[in-house]
Amino acid sequence: MANLTWLYAKAALTGFTRRGSSLPPDVRTARVSVDREHLAAYDRVCGFGVREELPVTYPHVLAFPLQIELMTGRGFPFPLPGLVHVANRITQHRPLLAAEPLDLRVHVENLRPHERGRQFDVVSTASVDGEQVWVDVSTYLRRGGGSGGTEPGDRPEPPRPTGVWEVGGDIGRRYAEVSGDRNPIHLHALTARAFGFRRAIAHGMWSKARCVAAFEGRLPAACTVDVRFKAPVLLPAEVDFSASPTGAGWRFALWSERPHLEGTITG
Structure with missing residues (x-):
């Protein structure tokens, strides 16, 4: 695969020249x-136990x-610096094991x-023996x-926490080491x-x-x-981390003075 250090340097050098109104049909x-x-x-x-089964989020770092x-x-029409990751949805059709080679495919769509x-x-996407x-x-x-957008209304009340987590100042650098995502906003206060x-x-x-690690052992296959x-x-x-069961699975959130993340797990 491509060298991420070179790609980040390329993104910084070419970002000011990127213009366009459509996404490329390219596939990697x-x-x-x-x-x-x-x-x-x-x-x-990330807080998972070390197991043969892959965390549902782990293939993201491989891709x-x-x-x-x-x-x-x-x-590609947009400069990489300045793009904001606003949502992520992962669907796993069955547990994935560390011994299984994965065929990865990436494309962009739906501008x-x-x-x-x-x-x-x-x-x-990840496939094993031709099966996605x-x-x-x-x-x-x-x-x-x-x-x-419309003017924001009253700030919603935070959900009752089921856990309180201390997040260290080095977590951005530690996650960058395992994910390859060395965006400077995550590494040091000065670069941020x-x-x-x-x-x-x-x-x-x-x-x-x-x-997701907080649900380990409770996620459906x-x-x-x-x-x-x-x-x-x-x-x-x-x-503050909060989790509550729903009819279809779980609802969870991460808060401090304001909401950081809201999500659902469905089977």
């Missing part, structure tokens, strides 16, 4: 085998280099208006040129300030994985985990 593919040491490191950073390669490729700009989906077993849809927002953040912020996909990313988690932080 790769066959990957799970490195168990890497899997164990991911498990530790991430292909996603970045596609979004820095010729014909559409948003009240604050335009949004699109990066779709990643895992689908990840990451929705990104490109700000600018939107219609504007250059992009308008008071402190470094946690990766959205770390926040999602940490929430086939499930969909759908989240909306709200406000960033400024590091270090103390955050």
